[in-house]
Amino acid sequence: MTEEKKTTKRLHANKALRQIITDFYADAHRAKAEGRPVGWIPPMNGLIELFYAMDIHPIFPENWAPICAAIGTNTNNFAYAEKRGYSGDLCGYFRNNIGYALDGIMEVNQPLDGLPKPDFLISFGAGCIPTMKTFQVLCDHFRVPVFRADLPQIAMEDIRDHHIQYGVTQIKRLINFLEDLTGKRFDIDRLRQAVAYTDDACRIWDEIMDARRAIPSPFSAAEIGIMFVMVTRHGTKIAVDFLQDVLEEVRGKVERGEGVIPNERIRLFWDNIPLWYNMKLFNYFEKWDAVVVAETYTSAWTLRMNPDKPLESIAYKSLVSYPLVSCLSLDKRIELIKKAVKDYKIDGAIFHSNRSCKPISMGQMDIMKVLSEELNVPGVMFDGDHMDGGRFSEAQFHTRIDAFMEMMSERTRGSIAHF
Amino acid sequence: MMGMNFRDLCERRLDIAKEQKEKNDCLVIGTLCSYVPVEILHSFGIIPLRIWGESENLHKADALLQTFICPPVRHLMALGLEGHYSFLDGIVHGYTCDAVCGLYNIWVRNLRPRFSHLISLPYMAINESSAYTMVEFGNFIKKLESFIKKKFSPESLKRSITLYNEARSLMKEVYYLKKSGLLISYADICAMNICSQTLPVEIFLPEFRKYVKTMKKEERWSRKKLKILISGSIISDTSLMTFIEEVGGDIVADDACTGLRTLLDVIPEGGDPLQSLAEYYLTRPPCASRADFPSRKAHLLEILADFDIDAVIFIHQKFCDPHLSDHPFLRKILDEAGIPHMQLELEGDGFTGRVRTRIESFFEMLERR
Ligand code: SF4
Ligand code: SF4
Numbered sequence: 199m200t201e202e203k204k205t206t207k208r209l210h211a212n213k214a215l216r217q218i219i220t221d222f223y224a225d226a227h228r229a230k231a232e233g234r235p236v237g238w239i240p241p242m243n244g245l246i247e248l249f250y251a252m253d254i255h256p257i258f259p260e261n262w263a264p265i266c267a268a269i270g271t272n273t274n275n276f277a278y279a280e281k282r283g284y285s286g287d288l289c290g291y292f293r294n295n296i297g298y299a300l301d302g303i304m305e306v307n308q309p310l311d312g313l314p315k316p317d318f319l320i321s322f323g324a325g326c327i328p329t330m331k332t333f334q335v336l337c338d339h340f341r342v343p344v345f346r347a348d349l350p351q352i353a354m355e356d357i358r359d360h361h362i363q364y365g366v367t368q369i370k371r372l373i374n375f376l377e378d379l380t381g382k383r384f385d386i387d388r389l390r391q392a393v394a395y396t397d398d399a400c401r402i403w404d405e406i407m408d409a410r411r412a413i414p415s416p417f418s419a420a421e422i423g424i425m426f427v428m429v430t431r432h433g434t435k436i437a438v439d440f441l442q443d444v445l446e447e448v449r450g451k452v453e454r455g456e457g458v459i460p461n462e463r464i465r466l467f468w469d470n471i472p473l474w475y476n477m478k479l480f481n482y483f484e485k486w487d488a489v490v491v492a493e494t495y496t497s498a499w500t501l502r503m504n505p506d507k508p509l510e511s512i513a514y515k516s517l518v519s520y521p522l523v524s525c526l527s528l529d530k531r532i533e534l535i536k537k538a539v540k541d542y543k544i545d546g547a548i549f550h551s552n553r554s555c556k557p558i559s560m561g562q563m564d565i566m567k568v569l570s571e572e573l574n575v576p577g578v579m580f581d582g583d584h585m586d587g588g589r590f591s592e593a594q595f596h597t598r599i600d601a602f603m604e605m606m607s608e609r610t611r612g613s614i615a616h617f
Numbered sequence: 618m619m620g621m622n623f624r625d626l627c628e629r630r631l632d633i634a635k636e637q638k639e640k641n642d643c644l645v646i647g648t649l650c651s652y653v654p655v656e657i658l659h660s661f662g663i664i665p666l667r668i669w670g671e672s673e674n675l676h677k678a679d680a681l682l683q684t685f686i687c688p689p690v691r692h693l694m695a696l697g698l699e700g701h702y703s704f705l706d707g708i709v710h711g712y713t714c715d716a717v718c719g720l721y722n723i724w725v726r727n728l729r730p731r732f733s734h735l736i737s738l739p740y741m742a743i744n745e746s747s748a749y750t751m752v753e754f755g756n757f758i759k760k761l762e763s764f765i766k767k768k769f770s771p772e773s774l775k776r777s778i779t780l781y782n783e784a785r786s787l788m789k790e791v792y793y794l795k796k797s798g799l800l801i802s803y804a805d806i807c808a809m810n811i812c813s814q815t816l817p818v819e820i821f822l823p824e825f826r827k828y829v830k831t832m833k834k835e836e837r838w839s840r841k842k843l844k845i846l847i848s849g850s851i852i853s854d855t856s857l858m859t860f861i862e863e864v865g866g867d868i869v870a871d872d873a874c875t876g877l878r879t880l881l882d883v884i885p886e887g888g889d890p891l892q893s894l895a896e897y898y899l900t901r902p903p904c905a906s907r908a909d910f911p912s913r914k915a916h917l918l919e920i921l922a923d924f925d926i927d928a929v930i931f932i933h934q935k936f937c938d939p940h941l942s943d944h945p946f947l948r949k950i951l952d953e954a955g956i957p958h959m960q961l962e963l964e965g966d967g968f969t970g971r972v973r974t975r976i977e978s979f980f981e982m983l984e985r986r
Contacts, residue, residue, distance in 0.1 A: 327942070331943070335942070364739065526718055556686060557719065562683075
């Protein structure tokens with residue numbers, strides 16, 4: 199076997215990203231101190247644009263969870279959740295966020311000063327069961343005003359006008375609620391601006407992802423953290439400016455032919471959420487000159503917004519974000535992955551069978567089969583968990599991946615396997 | 618015991634569906650969860666047959682589903698792969714939990730039924746949501762029309778609604794007969810529930826009528842056993858229910874996907890049948906996958922009071938997100954009400970010694986109180 203090789207540098211943009219993360223939480227605490235409302239909301243929806251357009255600071259528990267996993271407070275939060283009677287089989291995001299919000303939030307000296315408590319909450323039917331239930335627990339715990347929203351789950355390809363119109367009625371209800379809460383009038387032009395920023399961010403995001411088609415690929419899945427702005431800073435110029443810088447950096451690398459590793463030979467696809475507590479796993483493939491160049495998760499932002507129809511745009515965004523990555527529309531997901539496999543010239547696929555996340559894991563066997571039978575792209579599946587290190591055996595991962603990568607190396611040796 | 622008829626019917630349900638299909642030259646469509654408007658299928662002359670899994674042979678689903686998916690879903694997939702449901706003409710899901718949603722998609726991809734449809738209901742009962750639901754139902758109807766080449770008839774839907782209303786009212790009456798002191802085992806009630814969800818209404822309704830008429834005349838007894846509520850998703854293991862009743866409990870009510878929750882309301886007759894149907898499905902007590910905490914709490918408190926419950930047994934399936942995440946909240950409500958409770962988690966290996974022992978010690982504890 200080849201000796202471990204070194205990654206050629208992470209993206210410089212990471213430095214800016216760290217600042218953006220720090221600022222996001224600092225802004226939240228400042229908002230709280232200045233008496234501006236802080237609302238906790240489910241991720242990946244069109245409410246964020248509305249929040250920024252109404253000077254409300256959003257907090258995403260689901261986005262806080264990866265941070266907890268990265269800094270290691272997740273295990274503490276799991277213990278709190280367990281003490282409250284929550285089953286260890288529930289999604290790690292759920293257990294972390296419940297544990298944190300109910301008990302962990304009281305701890306002193308938290309990284310990033312922790313989360314400011316919510317001034318209001320949104321409870322909703324939409325997304326997966328663990329997200330829906332997270333907000334129900336939070337609503338029961340924090341005695342703050344609750345807005346109950348509704349959005350049915352519809353497969354991407356089945357979304358019709360009446361679904362969007364229903365979403366719009368919900369958003370109008372929410373606007374009334376927020377006007378009452380803040381005592382301020384909603385300004386549709388500000389929402390238009392926010393929607394325009396999101397549209398820009400999505401467009402640049404696609405361009406950044408497109409740049410990864412280059413051989414060698416300018417960055418790997420290890421940089422997936424840049425997604426932070428797509429979750430927390432949609433609807434703002436912060437996301438647009440940051441992503442523009444990322445795009446320039448990435449394009450520069452492509453022009454100079456600078457890859458993540460010096461001799462890229464094998465290009466991999468990653469299905470399911472990364473193991474947030476063990477991001478260095480992505481570098482494990484380097485000893486075979488392999489790089490993860492595309493993922494399912496990052497495709498969740500392939501959408502367009504229309505600033506002339508801001509309400510419809512945010513309703514649409516709210517409707518599609520979850521189906522894009524979940525098992526709600528397996529055919530659509532397979533289609534997207536097949537396209538990615540062709541576009542990114544993928545040689546092999548890694549499937550993280552994620553014990554925490556049923557909606558993303560269900561259907562993985564079908565996807566693996568399609569890739570191998572229809573596109574002759576082999577795949578390997580390993581058992582893991584995106585939040586809970588106790589559910590992941592690195593030794594088993596190595597055994598599985600080593601065998602697979604040896605096989606991949608054989609397949610691609612000497613030949614240009616890319617079609 | 619008359620109830621035994623139902624257990625027998627229940628055992629033979631798939632054969633009956635096949636016979637009826639052949640005899641009447643009609644279609645049979647599988648329904649996932651309790652949110653499929655079966656009345657619509659029935660109005661087209663289709664037999665709706667609810668399908669679910671139990672707790673065995675899970676490994677047969679390994680090629681398509683991971684081991685951390687709940688046992689009922691894995692078992693159902695295994696049954697599907699083994700061809701138990703190959704006589705179905707289609708499958709319809711009324712969206713509930715992630716596991717069933719995944720199953721629906723994987724089933725459709727791998728077993729390729731001739732007809733498949735997913736109905737996405739809203740979670741709230743407000744004006745806009747019933748209008749929305751009518752559009753969803755309308756689309757379902759259009760798809761059925763083009764599939765079976767038959768026009769939808771509102772009159773026929775009205776007749777179907779009347780039949781199902783009667784069936785549900787009779788079923789509900791059985792619970793109240795038991796409450797009033799009739800000796801009816803819960804395993805029989807469960808079998809009746811299953812019959813009502815898997816057999817053609819024309820077959821079980823006459824049986825229900827006869828049964829309720831006879832039972833009404835039976836003698837009432839004063840109750841000695843503890844009144845138990847069972848709560849969970851799919852609870853269909855009759856040996857477990859019988860065991861609970863043997864060790865000293867009397868299961869008088871349930872909060873389960875196959876039981877009382879679906880029987881409490883009637884669909885208003887007269888008026889636009891689609892609108893009545895939409896409102897029925899949106900307003901009846903929601904399942905864990907569709908409920909928020911306040912509505913689950915309200916429903917639980919109502920049932921506890923109505924049936925004067927002494928203790929609650931949660932029967933959960935391992936890896937069941939909706940029920941496992943509601944459990945601590947429901948427990949808190951019971952603690953506040955001073956009602957003892959226990960939780961069983963079924964792991965897909967049937968009614969094991971472990972489960973038995975847990976039930977026994979729970980009843981020992983109750984007796985010592
Ligand atoms: S990781 Fe999966 S199960 Fe968990 S909250 Fe997200 S979508 Fe839901
Ligand atoms: S409600 Fe629970 S047991 Fe039923 S299918 Fe869903 S996850 Fe499985």
